[in-house]
Amino acid sequence: MRAWQIQRYAEPLEALSQAEVPLPDPGPGELRLRVEAAGLGLPDVFMCRGQYAFRPELPFTPGQEVVGRVTAAGAETETDLGSRVMAVTAFFRGLGGLAEEALALDAAAYPAPAEMDAATAAGFVIPYHTAYLGLVTRGRLQPDETLLVLGAAGGTGAAAIQLAKALGARVIAVAGGEAKVEACREWGADLAIDHERASFAEVVMDETRGLGVNCIYDPVGGSAFAAALECLASEGRLLAVGYASGAWSDASTQALVRRNASVLGVFVGAYTKPLLDEVHSALLDLWRRGAIRSIVTRSVDWSDAAKALHELSLRRTSGKTVVRVVESVHGAPNA
Ligand SMILES: NC(=O)c1ccc[n+]([C@@H]2O[C@H](COP(=O)([O-])OP(=O)(O)OC[C@H]3O[C@@H](n4cnc5c(N)ncnc54)[C@H](OP(=O)(O)O)[C@@H]3O)[C@@H](O)[C@H]2O)c1
Structure with missing residues (x-):
């Protein structure tokens, strides 16, 4: 073959x-x-x-x-x-x-x-299972919360935007270039920031009146992770999903303590079949209802x-x- x-x-x-x-x-x-x-x-x-x-x-x-x-x-x-x-x-x-x-x-x-x-x-399977395990199982994202998605125009990010909107959250997406920013809007992002034109952290803090976001979905790592940490609200959760930038990043414990915040790892491969079966069935239900596409x-x-x-x-x-x-x-x- x-x-x-x-x-x-x-x-x-x-x-x-x-x-x-x-x-x-x-x-x-x-x-x-x-x-x-x-x-x-x-x-x-x-x-x-x-x-x-x-x-x-x-x-x-x-x-x-x-x-x-x-x-x-x-x-x-x-x-x-x-x-x-x-x-x-x-x-x-x-x-x-x-x-x-x-x-x-x-x-x-x-x-x-x-x-x-x-x-x-x-x-x-991989983008949506990751999004569900990140946003629901690990991040406990709530309908009245704001989610920041990094690398939002990539495969992993796109699924997170759509699932978060299906869960009722407000979504701020970060991507590079006008075409990708537009794609994020089409997937449902309430606000899409072009990181090639502005510091996303500054825009996020302006948009949230200095409060920051409740949850961050990060498939990028590196310096984006560090900048995102500064946008985390009190009791916020930063979901470490990937390292598209080529490097993972470490969180400052002090920055987390100051906000009563958490960094949570998300890895699909570490979950067992019964949970993944439940996740898959919930996602297919959303897909059949047109809530995710x-x-x-x-x-x-x-x-x-x-x-x-x-x-x-x-x-x-x-x-x-x-x-x-x-x-x-x-x-x-x-x-
Ligand atoms: N934890 C898990 O279970 C799990 C599951 C699936 C994937 N992942 C991880 O998630 C990450 C993203 O995977 P993906 O398949 O979604 O990638 P993708 O489709 O290429 O999207 C990644 C996005 O990251 C941004 N980015 C920033 N720096 C980059 C760089 N140096 N090179 C490439 N992209 C860069 C790009 O957005 P801009 O150009 O718009 O900035 C790109 O759209 C990978 O690290 C992957 O291993 C983890």
Whole structure:
């Protein structure tokens, strides 16, 4: 079968090339999926660079989430052969979604609703599960509260904007450039700040009459985290989600104590199936009611996967990009 593989650690265009590889065998708790579409994210770029927490042996296939049909199932799995699922892949073993067939975790595979198109399904699980676990489970965001979303035009940020609006909160989004700021407004942000034109922290403090925000969703880290900490209201919660900037940041304990504030870690991979099943079902309910919608803005052909990751690495994308796999490789969906 065909797969995109990271052959050496480099920027996506140099790191990735297509290869003919054997079909992977699912181990215990794993499914093999014929991939219909694969979602891209910044972690795939970090994997190309060899800068991610997981560094499988080279060469390997990235791609954290997919929609596809089950073609084989390992021991201790519950999903039916032939069923169509949206799932988190075994990317950490180097058997990710940028392939005709990928391995997925049975515990993180959910039936894909027939009415959900492939692109939406391939870009739903990781951004929306992260948003729900961050905003609801960890952050306890309330309808009368204000949320600040950093990296708001990215895949992780876009889901947080939409979920927070569905929960009834006021949302202030931060993104770079007019097009991304406009995208944040379209997803429902009440206010979108262009960090290339103004200090977002100053604007936030003005907008909140010096009180700050109740909750911050931060997939960026680095200096943005430090600036955001200054915008946290009394009893505020800063949700540390990611490090798009390339670096995590440490909070000053003194700054937290002064505000009775907290920094909370958010990591989807550390939660177990029963909770994730509940989260998924709550999200699907919101999606069916139209309270949250697809964050996928771009669907590219299989042959353009490396170029699409290149664009993502240069911060030129907004929302989520997905790669069409079945259609591109075989000519027709579900062929
Ligand atoms: N904790 C979890 O369970 C979990 C789950 C999913 C993702 N994450 C993490 O969340 C982070 C974002 O992932 P994503 O897929 O949403 O990324 P993405 O779609 O590329 O969005 C990231 C956003 O961060 C901003 N950014 C700031 N500095 C950047 C830099 N140096 N390079 C690239 N972007 C930069 C960009 O916005 P502007 O250009 O507008 O500033 C970009 O839109 C990653 O660190 C990922 O590992 C964590």
